[in-house]
Amino acid sequence: MTESTSRDGQNRPTYCIGVDLGGTKMLAGAVDQAGRVTHIERELTKPEDGAQAVIERLAGLVGRVRGQLEPDAHIEAIAVGVPGGVDSLNGIVDKAPNLGWEHVPLASLLQPLVGAPVVLDNDVRVAVMGEHGYGVGRGAKAMVGIWVGTGIGGGIVIDGRLWQGTRGVAGEIGHSIIDPNGPRCPCGNRGCIEALASRTSIERDVRKEIKKGTKSRILSRMKEKGRVQLASSVVAWALRKEDRAFIKVFRRAQKNLGLFTANLVNALDPEVIVFGGGIAERLGEQFVGPIRDEARKHFLSKRDIERIRIVPTSLGEAAPVAGAALLARLRLGLVTEDEIRSAPRPDATETAQETAVEVGESVALAALAMS
Numbered sequence: 001m002t003e004s005t006s007r008d009g010q011n012r013p014t015y016c017i018g019v020d021l022g023g024t025k026m027l028a029g030a031v032d033q034a035g036r037v038t039h040i041e042r043e044l045t046k047p048e049d050g051a052q053a054v055i056e057r058l059a060g061l062v063g064r065v066r067g068q069l070e071p072d073a074h075i076e077a078i079a080v081g082v083p084g085g086v087d088s089l090n091g092i093v094d095k096a097p098n099l100g101w102e103h104v105p106l107a108s109l110l111q112p113l114v115g116a117p118v119v120l121d122n123d124v125r126v127a128v129m130g131e132h133g134y135g136v137g138r139g140a141k142a143m144v145g146i147w148v149g150t151g152i153g154g155g156i157v158i159d160g161r162l163w164q165g166t167r168g169v170a171g172e173i174g175h176s177i178i179d180p181n182g183p184r185c186p187c188g189n190r191g192c193i194e195a196l197a198s199r200t201s202i203e204r205d206v207r208k209e210i211k212k213g214t215k216s217r218i219l220s221r222m223k224e225k226g227r228v229q230l231a232s233s234v235v236a237w238a239l240r241k242e243d244r245a246f247i248k249v250f251r252r253a254q255k256n257l258g259l260f261t262a263n264l265v266n267a268l269d270p271e272v273i274v275f276g277g278g279i280a281e282r283l284g285e286q287f288v289g290p291i292r293d294e295a296r297k298h299f300l301s302k303r304d305i306e307r308i309r310i311v312p313t314s315l316g317e318a319a320p321v322a323g324a325a326l327l328a329r330l331r332l333g334l335v336t337e338d339e340i341r342s343a344p345r346p347d348a349t350e351t352a353q354e355t356a357v358e359v360g361e362s363v364a365l366a367a368l369a370m371s
């Protein structure tokens, strides 16, 4: 199954290598033609070393993945998800604040180091593509991905295709304004969902709550664990310990995400809304359940509400890796959009299983169901 006939007619195992290039760490894996992600390798990004050093480290990481594959493996492409704005047609990173990059021609710099075509796109968009091609959104005609991290990013799939918009800038759902009197968002507006419910916003509000005198042990826990930011592991700990300040802020964030989700459902009536990012990966249903409950209260049409699946990511950290590979295959004409659109939908029991099992297994599950 992992083997296939490459374009030159030799029967060699064929992969794309997908990379999730983050501001803190990078993660790469081999993606076979069924979308299964294997041989995951990680590396620190260290953007302070400059773009050239990061690109060389990235090439080294790709080399490590490749070194574990069959000696005769054929690499179709290196596909990179980048945290920022990209000119994907020309392989240029326009602006990636987390990397400190502006106008970096990543594809042309990386290609000679890895000896394969390089395709890139925005990290959240590729993650949404991953869920659409190989995860919980398989076969969905309309789907929205909401990635909650330091910011909130997203992607919209319409008619089985990532919706680009009239000017190519669609999917900035994190800047939907939920409360015009709310806190200032990095984009300049007030009360965007990102300013209300991103991990950064949750942390800001927890600190405020503690200043007001609400009991909490979360800051000392962060110190103990050597975390300068509110990591997903700390979020899980605070929920387990029923940390007062944290629970108060977290429930409010979930409520706002519920309102936001209802807006999306009322506007688009999608089959699937998938939540990704560190917190969704870590907490799964514990994160998404209350969001779904709140959203349903505000659905305009109450008919068949079960048909709108509001679910956590099934691919977890592998979503951007798988999605980047899928995107590369689309770009290089190795798969067609029709093939993706006609993929069988995961059934309800499988989706429930997917959210319960470990990431690696779920990737295999999704791939098995697709074959």
Ligand SMILES: [Zn+2]
Pocket (backbone or CB within 6 Å): 174, 175, 176, 185, 186, 187, 188, 189, 192, 194, 195
């Ligand atoms: Zn905003």
